[in-house]
Amino acid sequence: MLRSRIVFQVLRQCGRKGYFDNARVITCPRKYLINCYREQSTVTIEESYVKKFMKAVGWMDKERTRLKLTGFFLYESVPERIDYQQWFEVLELPDTFASWFIVTELHVWLLLVRYMAQDVQIIGEKKKYLKGDGHFVRNCIIEALWADVANRIKLLEGANPTIARKQVTEISEQFQAALVGYDEGLNDDRVLAAAVWRRFYSLSEDTPPKHVEKIVHFIRHQMSLLDRIPSDDLKWKPQITWLSISDQ
Template structure:
């Protein structure tokens, strides 16, 4: 399946249209000791009672319109990440701290892999010796996944003790920039394990010299295997509510 770096380019264009009203707690305030971030169920995902998917459904109903269904698909796809990924396994096996920052980089990686699969649906054949990208359903679903991610981030930041709204706005803007940079780095590594390993080292471990090489290798293998599994989803199923199976990091 042909992929290009159009994911990142399209996201930069989308950034001008997105207004973020919350912000990322910086490293000094992201660490949560008691209770641990993972152990608070309401912090792990959008709660079922107040899920953004449910609110959206209540507002518009199950209208028989393609865009409405695609938007729901994007939100369902996002929710399948925090609901089904075992963050405890990731923290332990990769020696990551149990913090908001660790939760975000893990979630971000899964969001990127979904984006890779959906954006691949919008790539057209070469036209006049150039490759022309036209926004389609994949682009729209990708935007909805990102929208759900930031809604969840805002929801979690509200629950962090001592979060200053003024500081928060500035820090989510910084987090958004980091997110975009990570997409570029991961895109570059799609066809080269060394580049992908460097992107992982930078994003997950901030280029720390004492990181274990096996952690980086495990993540590279996981990404390759997971993307291969996502590629198996038929194109016709991408418009509905596809079943996403997230692999365990422990098996790589």
Template structure:
């Protein structure tokens, strides 16, 4: 259906020949809390005299540096391993930058859900008190990597105007925040999740095939289940995520 694959070829070529410059973008944070949580601060390094000395003189925090690299590597598993062409062709999605972003955004959200489970939510009276930790920090690093990659890919588009590009990134940022909230609301309810996918991927088109939305929902459930099975230490030290193809059951 979509015979012209210019965007796919362009992004694939950029993925092979370029590395990402992870400059921190301006983006608001959205907290994702899960009832079942893992131990806090599972990705740390023991204190040493060298580390204490560097911290005392204002040098880098080794544990934070390691966590930041983890966030970057986690993000890179998406553009390097997700089969975007399969998504576009099998789900009737246009081969455009917007479709690329929507697919990438969804995978980023799944990583955020998994890593935010590294933090804890304490029950205080009738409310939950959220305790920020390693998961919160790594989540922010994943978001940094996303926006740096978006900025680089927009520059590759033919005839890209810097002023227009900045405006488009700002609009994408707002859409990104709204999508995170919508996906969060669907964590425990397939119908709510399907509605979020219908709005985000198909813009509430009445012509969309229900089986396409259903396939994405099943894909999300499977991937979240697989991510949850990865031990904290393995996820931190070997953040090498193998994303299942959308074509597989």
């Protein structure tokens, strides 16, 4: 959690100083990153120890650092660029934190699917999954999601810390179940529609079928756009364009 807060501070400060532009990852001077970390510290320690500590958490690995920033910027492309009000109105969803999370969760899942595909290799005549950069970025996206969720829950009026922790635990379990459901529907629209109906409308019999159909169309079209992004661009300069739900 400490590392998440530090990364978010770095992102915000880099953005204000012009080192980053939206989801594009631009080289940020290592000296600036070190200074940002020092600003978060409340203890004065020797330079050699700082270097050892940063190496342990990955700051000295330039490639991992850039990949981590890529993951955080990818996540931020969701809450910053999605028109949530449009999703609520078109799909007749209540304007609540739960609805916000469900919509965010779907977009995050799409990013996870695309990045996990980066680690699939053809060995002989079979496809094999090998953990690599895609898996690392995937974990960074999820880390950014939970850091954002924790911050948003704290801002809810009258939020009780104990209740907040319980809510985060429940949301986490729902998130894992939703990912499994969506994954099962990757190659079958009927299975995907069932997963959407279950997650967005709790299998309510009053659900307008056109709403579920819109979401399924959105998933297929958005996934197609993500698949067209070159692999090299996914690592260093991802340009994510999110489709509008009203156009589906």
